[in-house]
Amino acid sequence: MRRRRFLAGLGASGLAASAGCLGFLETEPANREPPLPENRPDEPYYPTHYEGMEMAGTSANGRYRAMLSYTFPHRFWTVTGEETERVDFESSEDAHLMVSVWDDEAGVALPATSPRIEYTNPDGETGRVNPWQMLSQRMGVHYGDNVELGPDGDYEATVQVSPGGTRRTDDVQVPDGPLTFSFSFPFSQGRLNDLEFTDIAGDREGTPGAVDPMGMDAVSAGQTPAAESFPLEVRGTQTAAGAEFVAATADERGTLATGSDETYVAVSVRSAHSRFPLAAATLSLDAAGDTHQLVPTLDPELGYHYAAAVPGLGDGDALTVRQDAASQLARHEGYETAFFGVDPMEF
Structure with a gap:
C-alpha cells in the first residue's frame, strides 16, 4: 500500500520534493540496494550505508522556511498501527526528493503540514506529488518519496503546505492559510551520481545505534531539547x-x-x-x-x-x-x- 504521485503529461519523467530523507542505498547506475542486515534489533540500528544529498535550495515566506533537496531512491517502510510495510523503489524511479518546513522565529519544525509539490521540467511539462511524512537518521522528520526524474536541465518547483492541525502554544504562530514556497534549480543525473556515498563497514552495520544527523537548520529545528x-x-x-x-x-x-x-x-x-x-x-x-x-x-x-x-x-x-x-x-x-x-x- 502506498500513496502514488499524479503526473500531468510527464510520462516517464517527474520531479518531486520530499522532506528530509537521506537514504541508504548505493550510487551504482543500477541503484541496487545492499541486503538488509540479518537479525535487526527492535530499536534503532546502524544502516548498511548512507549518502549525501543535493540542495535544490531554501525559500522563505515571512517567518517560515522550506528546504528542497534530493538524493538516491531507496526503500522505506510505512506504518499502520503496530505493523510496517516495506516499499521498494520502482525501476523507473531514480531519485528521492525531500522537503522540510520550519518556523524560523520560533526555531521549530512544522509537523503535519501535508505538503504538495508542483513542478515544471525543462521541456515545460508539469506534475505534482504529495510526499510521505518520514523519519530518517540523517534528516529527522521530513517529507519525501521516490520519483522518476525528468531530463537534465533547469526546474521550477512550488511547495505548498497547510497550516497543520497540531496544537500550538502562544509563541508558535499558526499560519492564516496555506504557505507557498518557490524554487528554481538545475538537475542532472551526473550531479546525482556524484553524491557522497558512505559504506558502514565491519561489525557496526545492523547493531544498535544511529548515524549522526546532518548539521543543518532544517534538522536542528526538528530536534527536541536534551x-x-x-x-x-x-x-x-x-x-x-x-x-x-x-x-x-x-x-x-x-x-x-x-x-x-x-x-x-x-x-x-x-x-x-x-x-x-x-x-x-x-x-x-x-x-x-x-x-x-x-x-x-x-x-x-x-x-x-x-x-x-x-x-x-x-x-x-x-x-x-x-x-x-x-x-x-x-x-x-x-x-x-x-x-x-x-x-x-x-x-
Missing part, C-alpha cells in the same frame, strides 16, 4: 525500544494550564540517539485518579511533545504514560524496527 536541559521540571526519563520518554510538569504553561488547579504535563517522546520527535503517536496519561489523552503540541522551548492539563495533581503523585500506538511516521532504514511494543511507564 533531558538534562528540558525547560520544565523533569519527573523522570525512561527508554524503551529505542525511544526516550521525558515526563515533565509545570504549574502554568501559557493558556494550556490555568495555574489555579491544573498542572501542565508534557511528555517528550524522541529517538534516543538524536532526539528527533516521534510524531504521530497516540499516548494517554493516568494521573490524579483519571485518564487523559496526551495531545500533540508544538512549543518553541519544548519542541514537539504530547501534553495534557491535569487538575488536582500533587507533587508526589505518580504519572503513568501509555503508548497506545507507536509513531505512524514512515521510516528509513535503521528505524523501521524501532519504537514499537512499549509497556506503560510510571514516573
Whole structure:
C-alpha cells in the first residue's frame, strides 16, 4: 500500500520534493540496494550505508522556511498501527526528493503540514506529488518519496503546505492559510551520481545505534531539547525500544494550564540517539485518579511533545504514560524496527 504521485503529461519523467530523507542505498547506475542486515534489533540500528544529498535550495515566506533537496531512491517502510510495510523503489524511479518546513522565529519544525509539490521540467511539462511524512537518521522528520526524474536541465518547483492541525502554544504562530514556497534549480543525473556515498563497514552495520544527523537548520529545528536541559521540571526519563520518554510538569504553561488547579504535563517522546520527535503517536496519561489523552503540541522551548492539563495533581503523585500506538511516521532504514511494543511507564 502506498500513496502514488499524479503526473500531468510527464510520462516517464517527474520531479518531486520530499522532506528530509537521506537514504541508504548505493550510487551504482543500477541503484541496487545492499541486503538488509540479518537479525535487526527492535530499536534503532546502524544502516548498511548512507549518502549525501543535493540542495535544490531554501525559500522563505515571512517567518517560515522550506528546504528542497534530493538524493538516491531507496526503500522505506510505512506504518499502520503496530505493523510496517516495506516499499521498494520502482525501476523507473531514480531519485528521492525531500522537503522540510520550519518556523524560523520560533526555531521549530512544522509537523503535519501535508505538503504538495508542483513542478515544471525543462521541456515545460508539469506534475505534482504529495510526499510521505518520514523519519530518517540523517534528516529527522521530513517529507519525501521516490520519483522518476525528468531530463537534465533547469526546474521550477512550488511547495505548498497547510497550516497543520497540531496544537500550538502562544509563541508558535499558526499560519492564516496555506504557505507557498518557490524554487528554481538545475538537475542532472551526473550531479546525482556524484553524491557522497558512505559504506558502514565491519561489525557496526545492523547493531544498535544511529548515524549522526546532518548539521543543518532544517534538522536542528526538528530536534527536541536534551533531558538534562528540558525547560520544565523533569519527573523522570525512561527508554524503551529505542525511544526516550521525558515526563515533565509545570504549574502554568501559557493558556494550556490555568495555574489555579491544573498542572501542565508534557511528555517528550524522541529517538534516543538524536532526539528527533516521534510524531504521530497516540499516548494517554493516568494521573490524579483519571485518564487523559496526551495531545500533540508544538512549543518553541519544548519542541514537539504530547501534553495534557491535569487538575488536582500533587507533587508526589505518580504519572503513568501509555503508548497506545507507536509513531505512524514512515521510516528509513535503521528505524523501521524501532519504537514499537512499549509497556506503560510510571514516573
